[in-house]
Amino acid sequence: METLLERRKRLLGKAYRLFYDNPVHIVRGEGVWLFDADGKRYLDVYNNVPHVGHCHPRVVEAIHHQAQILNTHTRYLHETVLDYAERLTARFPAGLDIAMFACTGTEANELALRLARAATGNDGMIITEHAYHGNSWAVAQITSCYTKAEQRGDNIVTVPTPDMFRGLYANDKAAAQKYAAHVQAAVETLVRNGHRPAALIVDTVFANEGLPNVPPTYLQQAVDIVRRAGGLFIADEVQPGFGRLGDHFWGYERHGVVPDIVTLGKPMANGYPVSAVVTTKPVTDAFSRDAHYFNTFAGTPVACAAALAVLEVIDQQDLVAKALKTGEYLFDHLKDLATDHDMIGDVRGSGLFIGIELVRDHDNLEPATVETAKLVNLLRNRGILINSTGLYDNVLKIRPPMIFGAEHADLLLQKLAGALEEIRAPVHRKS
Numbered sequence: 471m472e473t474l475l476e477r478r479k480r481l482l483g484k485a486y487r488l489f490y491d492n493p494v495h496i497v498r499g500e501g502v503w504l505f506d507a508d509g510k511r512y513l514d515v516y517n518n519v520p521h522v523g524h525c526h527p528r529v530v531e532a533i534h535h536q537a538q539i540l541n542t543h544t545r546y547l548h549e550t551v552l553d554y555a556e557r558l559t560a561r562f563p564a565g566l567d568i569a570m571f572a573c574t575g576t577e578a579n580e581l582a583l584r585l586a587r588a589a590t591g592n593d594g595m596i597i598t599e600h601a602y603h604g605n606s607w608a609v610a611q612i613t614s615c616y617t618k619a620e621q622r623g624d625n626i627v628t629v630p631t632p633d634m635f636r637g638l639y640a641n642d643k644a645a646a647q648k649y650a651a652h653v654q655a656a657v658e659t660l661v662r663n664g665h666r667p668a669a670l671i672v673d674t675v676f677a678n679e680g681l682p683n684v685p686p687t688y689l690q691q692a693v694d695i696v697r698r699a700g701g702l703f704i705a706d707e708v709q710p711g712f713g714r715l716g717d718h719f720w721g722y723e724r725h726g727v728v729p730d731i732v733t734l735g736k737p738m739a740n741g742y743p744v745s746a747v748v749t750t751k752p753v754t755d756a757f758s759r760d761a762h763y764f765n766t767f768a769g770t771p772v773a774c775a776a777a778l779a780v781l782e783v784i785d786q787q788d789l790v791a792k793a794l795k796t797g798e799y800l801f802d803h804l805k806d807l808a809t810d811h812d813m814i815g816d817v818r819g820s821g822l823f824i825g826i827e828l829v830r831d832h833d834n835l836e837p838a839t840v841e842t843a844k845l846v847n848l849l850r851n852r853g854i855l856i857n858s859t860g861l862y863d864n865v866l867k868i869r870p871p872m873i874f875g876a877e878h879a880d881l882l883l884q885k886l887a888g889a890l891e892e893i894r895a896p897v898h899r900k901s
Contacts, residue, residue: 489857490850499524502871502878504855512855515870515882521712521737522783523873529740532779533772541772544571545764554774557781559748561719563728568754570747571769575708575735576604578745579671581763582731583608585749586669586702588757589730594665595626596656596696600861602678603671603706612671615678624663627656631861632689633682635816635827636835650691657699667701669731674721675710680860681825681867683818689725702753705729708745709823712737713784714872716794716821724820739776744769789872790821797821800868800879807883811890812897813838822874825859826866831898837862841893848889854882 474495478486494512498505501523504512514524522529536550544551555569572578587593597603600615610616614628629652630638632645639645653670660667670692676682693703710721711734722729730753735745746769757763767773784790801817801824808814815829828838828845842864849856859867870878 489855491847492850494850494855501525502874510853512850512853513870513878513881513885514855515868515874515878516856517871518709518714518869519736519741520871521714521740522780522787522789523740523871526740526779526783528783529742529776529779532775533742536772536775539771541770543764543766544769548771548774550771550774550778551769554769554778554781557778558746562732562748565750566728566732566748568749568751570749570754570763571773572735572745572747572765573743573768574604574745575706575733576606576609577765577768578708578733578735578747579603579609579612579704579706580606581747582671582704582733582749583612583669584761585731585747585753585757586704588760589753590666590668590700590702592666592668592700593625594657594660594663594667594701596653596660596667596670596701597626597628598631598672598676598679599628600631600679601628601671601673601676603673625660625665627659629653629656629692631676631679631682632684633676633680634685635682635818637682639685646685646688646691649685649688650695653692653695657695657701667696667699669702669704670696671704671706673706673709674725675715675819675823677709677823677867678859680827680865681819681823684725687726689722690727693727702730703727704731704733706733708733708735709869712780713790714793714821714823714869716790716797719790738780739773740780742773742776743767744773744777784872787873792875793821793872796875796879797824799876800824800882803879803883807887807890810887811894812899813841813890813894819868822868822870822872824868826868827860828864828866829897833898837864838897839864842866844893845886845889848892849885852885852889854885 495507496504497507504514559567597612603613632649639648705722713719732748738744804817813828816827819825828842830836830838839862842858859865
C-alpha cells in the first residue's frame, strides 16, 4: 500500500518540503498543542500563524457565524470589513490610516512594492542579506535567501544584516553608523545603475537573518538615508507583528521609526488566509492615479470576522503582557542553560520571539549547523516542534502561540536540556 509520504511526493512534487527527518502527521490542534495520527501530543513552539492558539474557540465561532451568513469580495459594502480596517489602523500612529487587504504576506509585500514605486516614481529596492519576504516572482527578487545577486535586477541592492553577534561590526560601538553607511552605499550603487530607491524593506526582527541584536539607532539612520534619496520605508511585520514581541505591538516601534508602509500577514486571522498593507493617504492617492486594486479573496467578511476575533482575544486575554512575562521567564532560563551548554553561543529576542544561536567555537563563531539539525529532530522525537533559521541554519527559532505560558516554557527547557546533553559536542570556549 502506498504510504502517505509516497502519495504526497507523487501528488505534490519535489518542490514541497517537510519538516523533520521523520515527518509528523498532524491531525488536530488545540491551544499550544498539536496531535499526530497516533494521538501523540507535541508542544508547538514554532508556529506563529495560530497566534492566539490552535483552533481558538472565539475565532472558530467568528468564522462559522459569518460563513453561515455571507462571504463575498470587497466590491460590495460590508460593515465587518470596515470595522476591522478601523480597529486595525487604530493600532498605528496617525497618518497610517489606510488598510488594503490581500491573502498572504507575499501578496502584501508585492502590493507594497507597487505602492512604493507609484508614490516615489522610483524602482530601486534595498534589502538585507538572507532576507525573506515571500515567494511570488516579484517578491522573490527581494528575498535574498532565494535569489543570488546575479539573478536579481540591478535595481535591487543588498546590505549587510545589522548583527551585533557575528556581523561585520559585531561589538563595535560605532556599529549603527557603519551598518548605515552600507545603506548609503546601496543608494549610490542604485544611482550608478540608473535607478533611485523606491524603498528600503526589512522584516523588523530580521527573523530569517537569525533574529540578530540590532545596534540602536541603526534603522533610524538607514531610513533617514533612504528618505533623503526619495525612497520610502516598508516595515515587514508579517512575523513580528500583533504583540508577539511583548514590549510593543509592532516590531518597528522598537527601532523608534515610523514606516511609510507596513505589511501584515501570517497571524492576522489565526490561520484563516488574510493579510494587509497599512499606509498613508498620499501613498494610496499616488497609486490610484494610474491603477486600482482588487483581490477576490482578500478582506472578505469571513476573513475580517476572524481577524477581528483575533484582536479581541489579544485584548481580552492580555496576550501582549503575557508574551512579555513568559518571554522574560524563558529568556532568563535559557541564559542559565547556556552556562551549562557551551554550544549555546547567544540567546536573543523579545517576548515570544527568541533565537538561540548554536556554535562550535566561541572564538571564530563556527556555526553548529549539523548539531542544530540534530537538535531539531531530537526535540521532535521528544514532543517539541521547533525549527531553525539564520544564514547557517544554526539559530533555533522559538515562536509559539501567544497563549504560551511558564508551564510550557518549563517543558521546553527540560526537553531542550536533555537534547543538548545527548548531542554534546566539543566546543571551544574563549578563555
